[in-house]
Amino acid sequence: MDYKMFSAFNRLAGRYSLLDMLMILISNKVHYMFIFVLISMLFGNRSHKKVAYSSISSAIVTLFISFVIKLFSFKYRPFVKHRVGILLPSKTDSSFPSKHTLLVFAIATSIFLRERVLGSILLAISTLTGFSRIWVGHHYPSDIIGSAFISSMTGIIMNKTFKNNAS
Structure with a gap:
């Protein structure tokens, strides 16, 4: 099921150069926008x-969780197990979770x-980032959903923790 869903999206990679360039840009560079937003804040x-x-703390804790998960489990990336369209070179470390x-x-x-409008925009961009990781051939949909x-x-x-500490 996971591979079928992956294939439905990934088989389009390489067919639409403009869309490929957009997915590569999102996959590789969107995190700079998040850094800019955090610095501005x-x-x-x-x-x-x-x-x-709170956001920086969440990112750090999430990286730690990723590290722990990868210590105890390994899931091959789609391009290692299957013949897929891969638009970017990638490490062959565990596919789950997706650090991006x-x-x-x-x-x-x-x-x-805390900031609904900006947060909604960033959540939409986050969803696109996850989708781009499938498009470029690096992750299965379950990797993205789980992450x-x-x-x-x-x-x-972390938001609750910061709210309680502020009180």
């Missing part, structure tokens, strides 16, 4: 600083919980 008012600290997806969803969720879930939960927990 760090220079904002007190409320924005809290959101930025983890980081953008952790930040977007943390921001969404989005883990990082969203981390963002919610």
Whole structure:
């Protein structure tokens, strides 16, 4: 099922050069936009600083969770097990979780919980980032969905932690 869903999207890779370029751009560069948003928030008012600290904490905790998961489990990337369209070179480390997806969803969720409009935009971009990782041939849909879930939960927990510490 996971491979069938992966194939439905990935088989389009390489057929539409403009879309391929967009997916490569999103996959490789969108995290810079998230960094810019966080830096901007760090220079904002007190409320924005809290959101930025919560988001950064979520990203760090999410990276730690990813590290622990990868210590105990390994899932081959799609291009290792199957003949797929791969648009970017990649490491052959574990496919799950997707670090790109983890980081953008952790930040977007943390921001969404306090700044709905900006957070909604970032969540949409996070979804595109996850989709781009399937498009370029690096991850299965379950990797993206699982990573989005883990990082969203981390963002919610860190947001509650920061709210309780502020009280």
